[in-house]
Amino acid sequence: xxxxxxxxxxxxxxxxxxxxxxxxxxxxxxxxxxxxxxxxxxxxxxxxxxxxxxxxxxxxxxxxxxxxxxxxxxxxxxxxxxxxxxxxxxxxxxxxxxxxxxxxxxxxxxxxxxxxxxxxxxxxxxxxxxxxxxxxxxxxxxxxxxxxxxxxxxxxxxxxxxxxxxxxxxxxxxxxxxxxxxxxxxxxxxxxxxxxxxxxxxxxxxxxxxxxxxxxxxxxxxxxxxxxxxxxxxxxxxxxxxxxxxxxxxxxxxxxxxxxxxxxxxxxxxxxxxxxxxxxxxxxxxxxxxxxxxxxxxxxxxxxxxxxxxxxxxxxxxxxxxxxxxxxxxxxxxxxxxxxxxxxxxxxxxxxxxxxxxxxxxxxxxxxxxxxxxxxxxxxxxxxxxxxxxxxxxxxxxxxxxxxxxxxxxxxxxxxxxxxxxxxxxxxxxxxxxxxxxxxxxxxxxxxxxxxxxxxxxxxxxxxxxxxxxxxxxxxxxxxxxxxxxxxxxxxxxxxxxxxxxxxxxxxxxxxxxxxxxxxxxxxxxxxxxxxxxxxxxxxxxxxxxxxxxxxxxxxxxxxxxx
Numbered sequence: 331x332x333x334x335x336x337x338x339x340x341x342x343x344x345x346x347x348x349x350x351x352x353x354x355x356x357x358x359x360x361x362x363x364x365x366x367x368x369x370x371x372x373x374x375x376x377x378x379x380x381x382x383x384x385x386x387x388x389x390x391x392x393x394x395x396x397x398x399x400x401x402x403x404x405x406x407x408x409x410x411x412x413x414x415x416x417x418x419x420x421x422x423x424x425x426x427x428x429x430x431x432x433x434x435x436x437x438x439x440x441x442x443x444x445x446x447x448x449x450x451x452x453x454x455x456x457x458x459x460x461x462x463x464x465x466x467x468x469x470x471x472x473x474x475x476x477x478x479x480x481x482x483x484x485x486x487x488x489x490x491x492x493x494x495x496x497x498x499x500x501x502x503x504x505x506x507x508x509x510x511x512x513x514x515x516x517x518x519x520x521x522x523x524x525x526x527x528x529x530x531x532x533x534x535x536x537x538x539x540x541x542x543x544x545x546x547x548x549x550x551x552x553x554x555x556x557x558x559x560x561x562x563x564x565x566x567x568x569x570x571x572x573x574x575x576x577x578x579x580x581x582x583x584x585x586x587x588x589x590x591x592x593x594x595x596x597x598x599x600x601x602x603x604x605x606x607x608x609x610x611x612x613x614x615x616x617x618x619x620x621x622x623x624x625x626x627x628x629x630x631x632x633x634x635x636x637x638x639x640x641x642x643x644x645x646x647x648x649x650x651x652x653x654x655x656x657x658x659x660x661x662x663x664x665x666x667x668x669x670x671x672x673x674x675x676x677x678x679x680x681x682x683x684x685x686x687x688x689x690x691x692x693x694x695x696x697x698x699x700x701x702x703x704x705x706x707x708x709x710x711x712x713x714x715x716x717x718x719x720x721x722x723x724x725x726x727x728x729x730x731x732x733x734x735x736x737x738x739x740x741x742x743x744x745x746x747x748x749x750x751x752x753x754x755x756x757x758x759x760x761x762x763x764x765x766x767x768x769x770x771x772x773x774x775x776x777x778x779x780x781x782x783x784x785x786x787x788x789x790x791x792x793x794x795x796x797x798x799x800x801x802x803x804x805x806x807x808x809x810x811x812x813x814x815x816x817x818x819x820x821x822x823x824x825x826x827x828x829x830x831x832x833x834x835x836x837x838x839x840x841x842x843x844x845x846x847x848x849x850x851x852x853x854x855x856x857x858x859x860x861x862x863x864x865x866x867x868x869x870x871x872x873x874x875x876x877x878x879x880x881x882x883x884x885x886x887x888x889x890x891x892x893x
Contacts, residue, residue: 341375347382350429350442352420354378361419368419371826373398374412381430385444390437391552408824413438414658424517424654434516437552502623505542505566505590506530508551509583512575522574523548524650525583525612529570532616534758535634535726538625542566543760543790561590564791568596570619581605585615587622596622608646609638634724634755640684645677649684656691659827661700667691682722686731689714693735699861711735719748726756730765737769742874745769760790767800774875776804795824799831806834807878811841829859830871837885848889863892 344356352363359375361368370378377398381389395409413430416422422429429442506529511522527544534541542564550560557569572585586598597618603611616635620627627635640646652670655663671688674681692711694700701707715735718728733748749766753759767782783800787793802817815838821831832855839848856862864886873879887893 341372341379344379345446347379348443348445349378349382349440350420354382370419371415373826374415377409377412378416381438381440382444382446385440385442388433388436388439392437392554394437411657411659414654414663415660418658418660418662432516432519434511434519501538501540502568502625503540503542503564503566504533504568504570504619504623505547505560505564506533506544507560507569507571508548509571509585510573512573512582513577515576518574518576520650520654521576521647524646524653525574525608526572528612529615531727531756532612532635533619534756536620536625536627536631537757538627539620539623539758540789541758543758543786543793545760545794546790546792549792557588557590557593565788566590568623570615576605579605581608581611583611583615585618587619605643608643609641613638637722637724639722639725640678640681642678642681645674645681645684648674648677649681649687652687652691656694659694659698661695661698664691664695664698664700668695680721682718682725682728685714685718685721686725686728689718689731689735693738697738708735708738712739724755726752726759726762729755730759730762733765733769737765737772740874742769742773746773758789760786760793762786763789764793764797764800767804768796771800771803771807772874774807774878776807779804795821795828795831798824799828799834802831802838803834806838806841807875807881811838814838815842827858829855829862833862833867833871833886834882836889836891837882840885840888845889848885852889852891865893867891 341356341359346353346355346357348354352361354361354375356375356379359370359372361370361378377394380394380397391409398412399408417424417427417430420429424432427441429440431439431441433439506526509522509526511519513521526548530541530544530547533539546564550563553560555563557571561567561569567590569588569590570585571588572583575582581601581603583601583603584599585601587596588594589596599618601611601614613635619625648670652667652674655667655670657663668688668691671684671691674684675688678684689711692701692707692714696704696707696711712735715728715732718725719732722728729748729752733745733752736742736745736748746766746769749762749769753762753766756762763782763786767779767786770776770779770782779800783797783804787797790797798817798821802814802821805811805814805817814834818831818835818838822828822835832851836848836851836855839845839851864883867883867886868879871882873882
């Protein structure tokens with residue numbers, strides 16, 4: 331939260347800039363074009379201004395992440411989500427960009443015409459920072475953020491005695507890095523990412539191997555670190571890296587397994603196949619890893635690995651494309667993704683994972699107010715999740731989807747059963763532990779929630795905002811208000827748009843007798859969500875623990891939230 335205030339204060343001193351047909355008023359975070367106006371989140375606004383300062387020049391993902399999220403550890407998806415929010419605001423398209431262009435293997439470039447006001451243009455130089463005042467102030471802010479981030483991370487990450495990283499600590503630990511897209515089309519990134527994710531999914535089902543979560547390993551995309559440093563950061567003994575080249579109906583994949591301690595290759599191979607052979611190819615790579623690491627597989631594991639989610643490449647390809655739209659977390663994005671998932675199901679009516687993904691998309695549309703009939707939408711999501719499980723009960727992803735829908739139907743016992751099944755099938759399923767922790771929090775089992783989150787963190791070192799949120803609300807429930815404050819603020823630093831952490835932060839500020847901060851957070855919450863009040867807050871937070879629900883509502887009432 332402090333970082334957002336610093337960013338807002340910094341931008342308040344900046345003058346408007348014209349970007350194509352749009353005018354960006356940095357002081358008010360408003361992007362305007364005629365009668366259209368969009369208010370940007372502070373960090374997204376700061377990202378836009380930084381791109382405008384470097385208009386016409388490709389800026390690497392690493393530089394953008396370091397500049398915009400300095401002092402905060404974020405996953406690879408944070409920048410992608412922010413870029414998607416800017417594209418949505420401009421009505422821009424990644425396939426035919428007019429404002430923000432993706433530069434393969436580099437990052438992004440603002441390609442629209444940029445004109446600063448006269449006072450700014452006097453100092454502007456092509457390829458350099460246009461607004462010197464913003465740049466110098468930005469460096470000062472970065473220093474503050476580094477200090478603040480270091481304090482938050484060192485103070486906030488050690489409040490509990492850490493659990494062993496895994497139940498079987500002798501397991502070898504592997505991280506699958508995002509495969510490079512070597513195709514000529516940068517929009518094929520989704521395919522190389524999907525192949526990497528599917529290898530992670532397969533390996534995560536092995537009880538004698540521990541697999542670092544996708545969010546953590548993908549955070550090293552385009553980072554200039556050697557394999558020893560990445561292995562040390564992630565706590566991984568082995569790294570898998572590779573590349574994907576798609577040309578017409580042909581696919582070339584290279585893969586190499588590396589000993590992270592020495593940097594030596596244990597094996598490397600190149601595969602040239604037709605697209606329709608992609609699933610057999612993924613099996614081959616998984617088999618090579620299992621053999622190289624001398625992993626013993628049970629009969630159940632052998633059977634599960636032999637079962638593919640679909641044999642229809644077109645249906646598989648569609649589900650990968652749909653993820654691009656869900657990453658935006660917008661009404662339009664979820665609607666588009668749902669349409670694509672339905673097309674995948676039409677191509678393969680036995681594709682369990684597509685049913686599960688559609689059920690999750692519909693659940694989010696229901697709970698975020700993106701549906702005109704939220705109850706009916708949630709019921710349809712439940713039907714789809716049940717269908718997914720009936721097709722493939724041994725898929726941890728569809729069990730996760732069923733547990734997710736159960737949670738929003740307030741059927742917590744059934745949700746726990748589904749999630750426990752998911753992590754049993756996939757012992758390295760970090761997000762399975764995270765969602766199970768959320769459900770335990772909803773039920774009032776705060777200490778158990780903390781243990782589950784910490785297990786998820788061991789598997790996902792570059793964890794997302796919801797891990798911190800779960801820790802924060804658990805410590806609030808236990809009366810550890812200083813710890814809760816640290817975690818909840820860190821959660822919002824990673825995703826300032828989410829509602830739940832801010833609600834608990836408001837309540838927690840009341841417990842700390844910081845009413846001014848609580849009132850300010852209510853203003854922030856209701857500026858983006860004016861519909862939220864005491865009467866409907868439980869729709870956002872389906873708390874079934876009566877004592878916790880009573881405490882939260884009482885604190886929100888004290889903070890001044892309207893009935």
